[in-house]
């Protein structure tokens with residue numbers, strides 16, 4: 494069977510354009526030597542990357558990934574000799590140059606064993622140390638014919654431009670509400686319509702979050718609790734808001750602080766957006782609609798013009814955080830401007 498008729502299956506929700514493009518690449522055998530998969534956390538980047546890798550390796554001539562050929566079996570057991578996995582673990586500060594040298598640079602000079610490719614995947618590529626990134630850059634500049642490097646990150650601004658410019662960029666966006674709704678309806682054990690809608694809204698276009706909220710009730714209640722606390726904190730005086738966010742980012746390492754600060758800013762943006770919807774009576778689009786009474790009270794304390802200004806301000810702040818502005822300073826600046 495000609496390669497260009499292979500059926501490629503993607504076990505993911507949404508991202509049709511991306512999977513169509515990657516399917517085409519596999520069928521035409523036009524594979525880039527480096528990819529950058531970028532987009533929000535939990536949107537499906539790693540799922541698509543792993544599925545892409547499995548389909549590249551799979552030796553089935555009709556439908557990929559087949560799940561039972563030798564390549565698929567080795568891949569599924571995380572024991573395929575032609576793949577290197579790199580990920581930053583919580584206990585480590587970053588991804589070191591030694592890891593990159595040992596697992597990527599060295600192996601890309603070798604021949605592949607079972608497949609036509611030597612594939613490396615770096616999850617959380619923003620954690621590459623400067624030395625590690627420089628070492629990787631040399632490999633990206635002189636790729637061997639069989640080497641493929643896939644970098645996955647939700648913080649592309651933290652990567653050197655020299656690395657980004659060597660990669661085929663695959664940008665992921667939140668998936669449409671209806672796709673998430675369809676997934677939640679199909680996989681939910683509850684018929685409680687309010688709960689289903691709450692899960693869909695809270696996941697904000699990110700299938701990974703929808704999956705977590707569906708299957709791990711503690712994560713859903715944790716999220717609800719954080720949002721409730723957050724919206725209540727917004728209703729208190731300025732000093733109360735300061736304390737709330739100080740607690741959020743206090744005694745965290747810088748990176749954790751950065752994630753928390755980003756999470757807080759996302760919460761602010763979603764809440765302000767909900768407040769705008771309240772003004773325009775578009776309740777159906779509110780993410781935190783289950784906190785309606787609190788939102789109502791909040792919304793009318795702020796005129797719409799100010800809400801729009803604040804949203805724009807927060808987006809700018811997020812951009813500054815992405816280029817390493819201290820998270821605490823960023824948040825304090827915000828409060829000084831409200």
Ligand SMILES: [Zn+2]
Pocket residue numbers: 550551552553558559560561562563564565566
């Ligand atoms: Zn297979």
